[in-house]
Amino acid sequence: MLSTRAVVLFGLIAISSTACAGSKANDEGIRDARAAIEAANAKFSEAFARGDAKALSAMYTSDAIAFPPDSEMIRGNGAIGEFWKAQRDGGVQSAALTTIDVGRSGDVAHEVGNVSLTIQSAGKEPTTAMAKYVVVWKRQVDGSWKLHRDIWNSLPATK
């Protein structure tokens, strides 16, 4: 009986230390998610600079929602890709993303960051606008992370 109990106990310990992660595994999980998110953000900036609606759309979950200021919610990755392309066509030349904090629970992560936008209005010098954002990311079955909720608003203008 003792060995049977030992087997069961070992099974319990093995499961609780892998499937239901402890604190160390959780730290690693956050580090992994942060690295994947920072890589995805670099891809986002490149796709944005190209005005590539299709590539931008592919970075969001199919039921993603984006929340532009002074606008209704934009639902679905296709509409969100088109929204970003319209921003690019409207004079936003680049979007540089800086991750400040990442939290994670299982296949969902939440990111806090800043974005610096370079805006070129016709016949004017380019200006810079800064915003802060929260993104909820979802890990996909292939291990990639996609934006699921994407909301931002302005930081105060700097002089």
Added chain:
Amino acid sequence: MLSTRAVVLFGLIAISSTACAGSKANDEGIRDARAAIEAANAKFSEAFARGDAKALSAMYTSDAIAFPPDSEMIRGNGAIGEFWKAQRDGGVQSAALTTIDVGRSGDVAHEVGNVSLTIQSAGKEPTTAMAKYVVVWKRQVDGSWKLHRDIWNSLPATK
């Protein structure tokens, strides 16, 4: 040996169906989180109407961040409680919250909603402003849920 295997197998099934939730348990988990979040939102509105900085502060995690438009991030539940009290003192009479969607992974949930603000400026009729928001909630050891990330921006003005 068969019975030993059966015990181990039963143990595995019991663990995987409780600690590492399946789809049905996940649906229930989302329902539970949504009910708790909607109850917390009702409490928030009451505390806001009273201008109760202490009660509002207690609804946020100690390392919470709030993201008011055109402002720097506000870090920590104490500062966030004071921020809301200042909004109340500044003429925002009420904040009515409507939950639209809740997702959950373990002890973290993300909520999408709308908020309707009634604003009383000195010597004027009260006006209504609508905003949309994303909140990341964290379940505490006592089972309550606290706001961890709280970001919003304006919906278009209605005529």
